[in-house]
Amino acid sequence: MSRKIKLIWDFRGTASAKTAEHHEIHLKEYIAIEKLPLNITGFQILDEMYAIAYMVVMEENMIQVRDALKPHRGETYVESQKS
Numbered sequence: 528m529s530r531k532i533k534l535i536w537d538f539r540g541t542a543s544a545k546t547a548e549h550h551e552i553h554l555k556e557y558i559a560i561e562k563l564p565l566n567i568t569g570f571q572i573l574d575e576m577y578a579i580a581y582m583v584v585m586e587e588n589m590i591q592v593r594d595a596l597k598p599h600r601g602e603t604y605v606e607s608q609k610s
Contacts, residue, residue: 530586531565531606534598538578547571547578554582557596563588567604 538546547570554568567583583604584592593601 531567531583531604532586532589532601533581533583533604534589534592534596534601536580537599538580539576541576543576543578544570544572547580550580554580554596557592558582561591563592 536547536550538544538550540546551568551570555566557563558566558568564585565583568581570578570580572578582592589601592598
């Protein structure tokens with residue numbers, strides 16, 4: 528069974544929350560255009576100066592998405608994981 532990978536974009540500064548929220552829109556658009564098998568995205572505000580946007584991809588799609596969208600980091604996605 529293939530692993531799921533959570534790709535993460537970090538945003539810092541006073542506009543980080545709005546930037547992460549807006550970035551998620553583009554991640555959803557990319558999923559639709561590329562017809563990726565998963566549609567798991569989100570954003571999380573970690574504090575007033577730091578927020579993240581993320582999308583989850585199957586391991587076999589990770590390199591394609593990584594090269595196209597340049598996430599800052601990634602981690603193995605655990606199904607019960609909250610955002």
